[in-house]
Amino acid sequence: EVQLLESGGGLVQPGGSLRLSCAASGFTFSGYAMSWVRQAPGKGLEWVSAINTGGSTFYADSVKGRFTISRDNSKNTLYLQVSSLRAEDTAVYYCAKSIIAMGILDYWGQGTLVTVSS
């Protein structure tokens, strides 16, 4: 059974940083592209970042230069380093696995909440 378990969210002040983690199990982690998608409270979905099996990374313009996606295939874990946080980064951050192509998300974690507030 595929499982994705996010952690690392919390309350952080504007300008602060966090590292989000996503522990994956139930599939060959190294063989699939992975992504982070966020959802601000009461709002829609925003694709934040993606990393393919070769390690190439992709970022939304809204987070480019502030967020860094990475993966450790030996630990079956996806990361998102979030820095220079702003109030508008407040959201539930979901980790998701791609089905074949990078842009189709067939499994999602339950999310971790990041709140940016002073």
Added chain:
Amino acid sequence: EIVLTQSPATLSLSPGERATLSCRASQSVSIYLAWYQQKPGQAPRLLIYDASNRATGIPARFSGSGSGTDFTLTISSLEPEDFAVFYCQQRSNWPYTFGQGTKLEIK
């Protein structure tokens, strides 16, 4: 960036009725469009990918159609558990983008 516009914003129907949800792209996305369902407090669930392919375990009452800029998600006969928010999403060009969502509510 490709903008996806979903309509209607809210759809009020009764169980057993047919639901038709639309998604229009600001430029062609070929067939590279997916549909997700999200219930309150839950993560999204993949329903349809590449316009018309049902994801694993998705009931046959869900179907997708379209290509280019106009797409439709159809639920042939609504079950009580189908009421939720539905999002379309394109993977034609990075950044991948989602529509703003259609809320399907019980009438």
